[in-house]
Amino acid sequence: xxxxxxxxxxxxxxxxxxxxxxxxxxxxxxxLDKEKINKIIMxxxxxxxxxxxELKKDQQVNQRIERxxxxxxxxxxxxxxxAQLQVDKLVIELEQSRNLSNTIVHIDMDAFYAAVxxxxxxxxxxxxxxxxxxxxxSTSNYHARRxxxxxxxxxxxxxxxxxxxxxxxxxFEKYGKxxxxxxxxxxxxxxxxxPMGLDEAYLNITEHLEERLNWPEDKRRFFxxxxxxxxxxxxxxxxxxxxxxxxxSSSPILFEDNTPLMDDHPQQRDQSMENSVVFGxxxxxxxxxxxxxxxxKTQLTASAGIAPNTMLAKMCSDRNKPNGQYRIAxxxxxxxxxxxxxxxxxxxxxxxxxxxxxxxxGIVTCSELYQQRALLSLLFSEASWRNFLxxxxxxxxxxxxxxxxxxxxxxxxxxxxxxxxxxxxSLCRELCRDLAQELQKExxxxxxxxxxxxxxxxxxxTRASTVLSSVSTEEEIxxxxxDLLGTEIDSVAPHPLRIRLMGVRVSGFLSxxxxxxxxxxxxxxxKSGKEIAFLxxxxxKSNQEYCTKNSEASPGGxxxxxxxxxxxxxxxxxxxxxxxxxEDSVLVCPVCNSEQKTTSLMSFNRHxxxxxxxxxxxxxxxKKDFPTKTCNMENSNRVGGxxxxxxxxxxxxxxxxxxxTTSQSVSKKAKSCNSKHTIEMFFK
DNA sequence: CGGATCGAC
DNA sequence: CTATGTCGATCCG
Numbered sequence: 028x029x030x031x032x033x034x035x036x037x038x039x040x041x042x043x044x045x046x047x048x049x050x051x052x053x054x055x056x057x058x059l060d061k062e063k064i065n066k067i068i069m070x071x072x073x074x075x076x077x078x079x080x081e082l083k084k085d086q087q088v089n090q091r092i093e094r095x096x097x098x099x100x101x102x103x104x105x106x107x108x109x110a111q112l113q114v115d116k117l118v119i120e121l122e123q124s125r126n127l128s129n130t131i132v133h134i135d136m137d138a139f140y141a142a143v144x145x146x147x148x149x150x151x152x153x154x155x156x157x158x159x160x161x162x163x164x165s166t167s168n169y170h171a172r173r174x175x176x177x178x179x180x181x182x183x184x185x186x187x188x189x190x191x192x193x194x195x196x197x198x199f200e201k202y203g204k205x206x207x208x209x210x211x212x213x214x215x216x217x218x219x220x221x222p223m224g225l226d227e228a229y230l231n232i233t234e235h236l237e238e239r240l241n242w243p244e245d246k247r248r249f250f251x252x253x254x255x256x257x258x259x260x261x262x263x264x265x266x267x268x269x270x271x272x273x274x275x276s277s278s279p280i281l282f283e284d285n286t287p288l289m290d291d292h293p294q295q296r297d298q299s300m301e302n303s304v305v306f307g308x309x310x311x312x313x314x315x316x317x318x319x320x321x322x323x324k325t326q327l328t329a330s331a332g333i334a335p336n337t338m339l340a341k342m343c344s345d346r347n348k349p350n351g352q353y354r355i356a357x358x359x360x361x362x363x364x365x366x367x368x369x370x371x372x373x374x375x376x377x378x379x380x381x382x383x384x385x386x387x388x389g390i391v392t393c394s395e396l397y398q399q400r401a402l403l404s405l406l407f408s409e410a411s412w413r414n415f416l417x418x419x420x421x422x423x424x425x426x427x428x429x430x431x432x433x434x435x436x437x438x439x440x441x442x443x444x445x446x447x448x449x450x451x452x453s454l455c456r457e458l459c460r461d462l463a464q465e466l467q468k469e470x471x472x473x474x475x476x477x478x479x480x481x482x483x484x485x486x487x488x489t490r491a492s493t494v495l496s497s498v499s500t501e502e503e504i505x506x507x508x509x510d511l512l513g514t515e516i517d518s519v520a521p522h523p524l525r526i527r528l529m530g531v532r533v534s535g536f537l538s539x540x541x542x543x544x545x546x547x548x549x550x551x552x553x554k555s556g557k558e559i560a561f562l563x564x565x566x567x568k569s570n571q572e573y574c575t576k577n578s579e580a581s582p583g584g585x586x587x588x589x590x591x592x593x594x595x596x597x598x599x600x601x602x603x604x605x606x607x608x609x610e611d612s613v614l615v616c617p618v619c620n621s622e623q624k625t626t627s628l629m630s631f632n633r634h635x636x637x638x639x640x641x642x643x644x645x646x647x648x649x650k651k652d653f654p655t656k657t658c659n660m661e662n663s664n665r666v667g668g669x670x671x672x673x674x675x676x677x678x679x680x681x682x683x684x685x686x687x688t689t690s691q692s693v694s695k696k697a698k699s700c701n702s703k704h705t706i707e708m709f710f711k
Numbered sequence: 712c713g714g715a716t717c718g719a720c
Numbered sequence: 721c722t723a724t725g726t727c728g729a730t731c732c733g
Binding site: 181439 | 725726727728729
Binding site: 377490 | 712713714715716717718719720
């Protein structure tokens with residue numbers, strides 16, 4: 028998004044201000060200068076919990092830098108020379124593989140959300156506006172930016188910077204519609220174009236350019252949208268000017284110079300079609316055409332970059348925004364010229380922290396990045412310095428890969444402080460419910476559940492747990508998340524856990540391969556007509572285990588719910604051995620599959636352990652896989668010492684991966700419980 | 712694997 | 721009063 032989140036850092040390095048304030052003000056005009064902006068932000072911010080946490084993070088970065096500098100001190104000239112040789116060998120290879128044959132375009136809608144809101148509400152047109160809420164802004168228009176109002180800034184601070192600021196709430200449905208309109212245009216130039224969010228996209232127009240060479244003019248002719256409500260009076264081309272809110276924006280507008288549109292066909296303009304325009308066949312003309320069509324269709328302007336790879340194209344689109352475009356010719360020297368004085372912060376992938384670290388090494392521009400390549404290869408990880416090298420050579424992807432399958436799905440929410448376990452658990456359940464719904468829309472199941480917590484001091488923690496069999500339903504996810512939450516609550520007891528955010532994520536999805544396999548094993552399992560045994564447990568003070576004989580256990584979850592609520596609310600230790608499975612559930616041993624006529628967990632566990640040990644011995648003596656009896660042990664986190672046993676009990680999942688998972692996650696839990704007797708017994 | 716960090720939108 | 725939500729990548733232990 029064209030939001031100026033990246034703010035040139037330049038001179039004064041007074042820490043946080045640079046991060047939080049906008050120091051990009053063109054002096055003179057109405058608005059505020061850097062100093063004022065930073066002062067106001069600092070006043071609004073100083074002493075807040077947020078600020079304190081920012082300071083803490085800042086210190087951590089400084090320590091990182093310190094460690095790096097110490098490392099640097101130890102580097103000998105010998106090492107440096109050697110590194111230089113190695114890196115330069117790589118440079119030669121990279122140089123040889125440089126590919127300038129593609130034409131990549133990056134399209135970036137200008138101040139997208141704000142522009143949509145202004146379009147739809149003329150009242151806003153002359154005003155400084157931002158889209159978002161009092162707590163967080165998503166974007167602002169250029170007018171507001173002159174006051175230092177920008178994306179990722181809370182609205183209440185923006186208001187201090189610019190008291191007249193109008194804050195419009197987000198309306199994603201609307202932006203989505205507009206985005207779709209834009210995409211309909213883009214797809215004509217590259218059916219495989221890659222959208223990046225609602226307001227940006229990469230296109231590879233290499234093929235289009237070839238075809239276009241043979242196109243007759245008619246196919247390159249487009250008409251002005253006449254029935255639009257826009258006030259436009261004089262002549263052909265001033266439509267885009269209105270989007271230049273301020274009249275003194277430095278960016279070029281679409282038709283401002285005398286030549287561009289008719290580049291290739293200067294002769295025809297007036298007679299044929301009064302309200303039409305013909306675009307040429309060059310890349311620049313194509314992109315002008317795209318931007319023209321976007322504007323005609325949506326009344327919104329876009330900026331664009333043209334270059335031989337995505338990284339460069341993206342940086343180009345930033346060059347002349349808003350409502351401008353820029354091209355790097357497909358020549359090595361053109362690329363290097365472009366990079367020469369470019370601040371590394373402009374490079375996609377280089378953020379605040381990396382900028383600061385590199386600056387500590389005296390690196391600010393891309394050419395400096397290249398000069399220091401040998402040093403960087405000694406100070407940074409392979410992935411990092413190779414990336415730096417690519418950047419400084421101007422290398423990037425020359426084709427647009429379809430993004431692969433998703434790797435995780437999550438949901439999180441911020442709220443005013445919540446500090447009672449009761450509310451936290453019910454919130455957690457709610458998140459699990461929402462997440463489960465989304466997961467099921469995509470038919471996904473994952474093995475890892477991650478809980479994210481942010482306390483009122485803005486400190487973030489994540490806690491993850493990987494289970495044997497994939498989860499996707501509210502109950503399944505919650506069963507895991509609630510344990511993680513419980514552990515965190517316990518960890519601060521007797522103090523309450525004071526949080527301002529909670530999130531739940533599911534990852535570790537099954538690959539397509541695994542899906543099929545699982546499908547098979549499930550159906551064959553069902554055919555075999557066996558019962559599913561469930562076994563669950565919660566570590567910590569509220570140990571709770573039960574098995575039900577029923578495969579559709581706890582249908583509405585109410586049973587589960589009440590139990591949990593009661594237990595956690597009372598916050599006392601129910602003796603873990605008593606009162607299990609009162610209702611209509613029956614304990615079934617997951618190993619031998621027989622019903623156990625007891626309601627005492629302890630004796631039930633004993634039985635299970637015995638069964639498992641039998642299995643273990645058998646496995647080890649026969650030295651082969653455990654019999655493939657499909658015993659579904661979803662979520663079976665039985666708390667004590669079943670590390671090997673679980674593997675045995677669930678052979679259908681017996682891949683290397685799940686084996687490791689099992690022994691790790693269980694052995695950890697085994698410590699917290701005193702039931703490692705299973706293991707000890709075995710080794711006697 | 713789990714946890715923290717970075718970066719992008 | 722009031723500092724987002726979602727995702728992927730990477731590094732380290």
